[in-house]
Amino acid sequence: MESSFAIIAEPNRRAILKLLASSEQSVGEIERRLRMPQTSVSKHLRVLREAGLVESRVEAQRRVYRIRPEPLKEVDAWLDPFRRFWSAHVDALERHLERMEMEEGPDGKGKGK
Amino acid sequence: MESSFAIIAEPNRRAILKLLASSEQSVGEIERRLRMPQTSVSKHLRVLREAGLVESRVEAQRRVYRIRPEPLKEVDAWLDPFRRFWSAHVDALERHLERMEMEEGPDGKGKGK
DNA sequence: CTTTTATATGCCTTGACAGGAATATGATTG
DNA sequence: CAATCATATTCCTGTCAAGGCATATAAAAG
Numbered sequence: 001m002e003s004s005f006a007i008i009a010e011p012n013r014r015a016i017l018k019l020l021a022s023s024e025q026s027v028g029e030i031e032r033r034l035r036m037p038q039t040s041v042s043k044h045l046r047v048l049r050e051a052g053l054v055e056s057r058v059e060a061q062r063r064v065y066r067i068r069p070e071p072l073k074e075v076d077a078w079l080d081p082f083r084r085f086w087s088a089h090v091d092a093l094e095r096h097l098e099r100m101e102m103e104e105g106p107d108g109k110g111k112g113k
Numbered sequence: 114m115e116s117s118f119a120i121i122a123e124p125n126r127r128a129i130l131k132l133l134a135s136s137e138q139s140v141g142e143i144e145r146r147l148r149m150p151q152t153s154v155s156k157h158l159r160v161l162r163e164a165g166l167v168e169s170r171v172e173a174q175r176r177v178y179r180i181r182p183e184p185l186k187e188v189d190a191w192l193d194p195f196r197r198f199w200s201a202h203v204d205a206l207e208r209h210l211e212r213m214e215m216e217e218g219p220d221g222k223g224k225g226k
Numbered sequence: 227c228t229t230t231t232a233t234a235t236g237c238c239t240t241g242a243c244a245g246g247a248a249t250a251t252g253a254t255t256g
Numbered sequence: 257c258a259a260t261c262a263t264a265t266t267c268c269t270g271t272c273a274a275g276g277c278a279t280a281t282a283a284a285a286g
Contacts, residue, residue: 001273009122010274014191021194027233040275042234047273061232061283069198076196078127079189081134085182114243123244140263153245155264174253174262228286235280242273250265256258 004071005078007051012036013044017067020054024066117184118191120164125149126157130180133167137179 001007008014015034019025027045031038045065048054052071056063114120121127128147132138140158144151158178161167165184169176 003122003124005118005127006122008191009116009119011116011118012274014118018191018194021198028231037276038233039235039277043274046234063233067195067198069195072192072195073199075188076192078121078131079185079192081131082180082182082185083189085134085180086186125244141261150246151263152247152265156244159264171253176263230283230285232283233281235278237278238276240273240275242271244269244271246268248266251263252261253263254259254261256260 001047001051004051004053004074007047007053007071008075010044010047012040013048016041016044016048017053020065020067024057024064026059026062026064028062030065114160114164117164117166117187120160120166120184121188123157125153126161129154129157129161130166133178133180137170137177139172139175139177141175143178 008017012034016030019030019033025033027038027041030036030045031041034041045054045056049056049065052068054065055068056065058064121130125147129143132143132146138146140151140154143149143158144154147154158167158169162169162178165181167178168181169178171177
């Protein structure tokens, strides 16, 4: 479960991260807002913490969690090579795709001959 | 396995996508370049195809695969709320974090005090 | 100290999924 | 047609992670 990619593959963890992106929250707040069992929240927070995606601060009996954004940079960086496909010059991409489709019917199901 | 997040959680699939990001490739080319068993490549390609992350074109007995970038936009969009944490100047972020620590939580759920 | 509140941990079951080997499908060439 | 090349699919197995439940830890309040 090392990689950030695996961490954010889990929908509940994404929900937690998204919530924390707006502002830090205690476990109980997360529990109530996302309507998920406390035990489940704690376990996901543990995974997130060990992966460095969140960190916690103790406040009385509560633990307040907040985002640690660094690991997400890895994901952002990985996306980079794909951004050219949808950002910037769409023209070049379209020409590229059209060239590829020219060679055979679109989507290849064709028995082409 | 619907979500793109789950799809890219797998390292070999990320490798395939990355390779295809540079240019389209046949199954055999992927097999050789990534040094992974053909059966494995085919299976990952199936997953990627069903998730809409790649599409294939038939060329004689070969299937040439290429990127379909759209689904990755979802991932890119999800990252958006976190970008503010690392983009721009760090000062603003620090002030932001400090502000959050100050507040007791905008929740209103507060057990009064 | 006892009780209550807040959070964490352990155990167990279940399901999903990756990998490997063998095989099936399908197109190409002779 | 048979032989061959390229890719897909099936079956099996091991692993790993998520969810539920009970329980442990720890701080606060009475």
